[in-house]
Amino acid sequence: MKLNTEDVARAARYYVEAFERLKVFELLKPLNSARRFKSFKWIKSFKPLDSWFGRSIAGFERLERVELLERKRVEQTSKTINVFKAPAMMILLIASTIAACQQKMADQPRYEPLSRSTFFGDRRAARPLVEGTVARGQLRTDEHLYRGREGGLLADRFPFPVDRAVLLRGQERYDIFCSPCHDRVGNGQGMVVRRGFPAPPSYHTDRLRRSPVGHFFNVMTNGFGFMPDYAQQIPVEDRWAIVAYIRALQLSQHATVAEIPEEKRQELGINR
Ligand code: HEC
Numbered sequence: 001m002k003l004n005t006e007d008v009a010r011a012a013r014y015y016v017e018a019f020e021r022l023k024v025f026e027l028l029k030p031l032n033s034a035r036r037f038k039s040f041k042w043i044k045s046f047k048p049l050d051s052w053f054g055r056s057i058a059g060f061e062r063l064e065r066v067e068l069l070e071r072k073r074v075e076q077t078s079k080t081i082n083v084f085k086a087p088a089m090m091i092l093l094i095a096s097t098i099a100a101c102q103q104k105m106a107d108q109p110r111y112e113p114l115s116r117s118t119f120f121g122d123r124r125a126a127r128p129l130v131e132g133t134v135a136r137g138q139l140r141t142d143e144h145l146y147r148g149r150e151g152g153l154l155a156d157r158f159p160f161p162v163d164r165a166v167l168l169r170g171q172e173r174y175d176i177f178c179s180p181c182h183d184r185v186g187n188g189q190g191m192v193v194r195r196g197f198p199a200p201p202s203y204h205t206d207r208l209r210r211s212p213v214g215h216f217f218n219v220m221t222n223g224f225g226f227m228p229d230y231a232q233q234i235p236v237e238d239r240w241a242i243v244a245y246i247r248a249l250q251l252s253q254h255a256t257v258a259e260i261p262e263e264k265r266q267e268l269g270i271n272r
Contacts, residue, residue: 146236148221154214160237162244170245173238177230186249198226203246204253216243 003011111117111125120127140146145159160166181190186203193199201208220239223229234242257270265271 145240148214148217150214154212154218156212156214158213158240158244160240166241166244167248169238170241170243170248173234174242174245174249177234178242181227185253186246200227203250209250209254213240213243213247216246 113126115125116123117125142159143149144155148155150156175184179190180192181197182188182200182203183190183193188200188202203209217239218224219227220230220234220242222231230239257265260268260270
């Protein structure tokens with residue numbers, strides 16, 4: 001490439017100017033954006049004045065072009081922001097409006113559980129079930145199983161066969177729920193009673209030994225005098241299992257030697 005004096009002068013001017021700018025850039029380095037910083041790096045890559053005039057001129061012209069483009073881009077970006085500003089505001093507005101609606105739904109008037117009502121006559125916000133309401137699967141028409149009665153009288157037999165498994169289940173449940181007051185053998189001297197709770201009668205009285213099994217089921221289901229009911233804590237089948245175990249307890253305190261089978265008697269060391 002052939003250069004005339006004008007070209008050289010121009011190149012020199014650009015060169016000086018570029019390095020002036022470089023200094024400014026250096027000063028503003030922390031303030032400049034990343035992209036500006038990039039173009040600054042680009043300037044830095046210029047070859048020294050004495051050997052690369054030609055390329056430098058092309059380079060400076062490119063620098064000018066790049067700077068122009070850069071400025072345009074920056075302007076355009078800010079314009080773009082302006083163009084998007086209005087819809088963005090709209091979206092914000094709509095969003096906040098929707099949020100407001102949602103808030104209204106979430107905060108609509110309602111009763112907290114068990115709160116007082118000024119609307120209903122009985123002042124209770126929780127409404128009682130309509131009479132005769134039966135929850136699914138809870139019709140419970142089996143009077144014997146669910147109420148311990150047969151033909152209106154307390155049942156004197158179990159609603160299902162009692163075997164070893166039922167007795168063991170009954171023992172476990174009895175020890176958990178009943179023994180704190182009735183004690184492990186049913187004398188009515190449980191720990192709660194020893195701490196002052198009214199003493200229940202012993203299961204081994206003639207009256208309770210003669211009582212039908214339905215009576216025990218009924219006591220657990222509905223409570224009896226001082227004794228609270230255990231309908232919530234103990235499912236129906238378990239209540240019957242407990243009754244079976246109470247029968248076993250009663251037998252245990254009243255069995256005669258004659259009732260013990262021969263081989264068991266020997267095992268226990270009873271000779272008579
Ligand atoms: C918190 C103590 C307590 C617990 C636990 C308890 N009972 Fe009682 N129970 C009593 C008292 C007290 C009485 C006597 C109530 C009365 O006569 O007022 C009683 C009485 C009874 C009677 C005799 C009712 C009669 O005809 O005199 C039976 C049967 C009975 N309980 C069974 C049970 C069974 C079964 C359990 C376990 C599921 C149980 N109890 C758990 C305190 C308790």
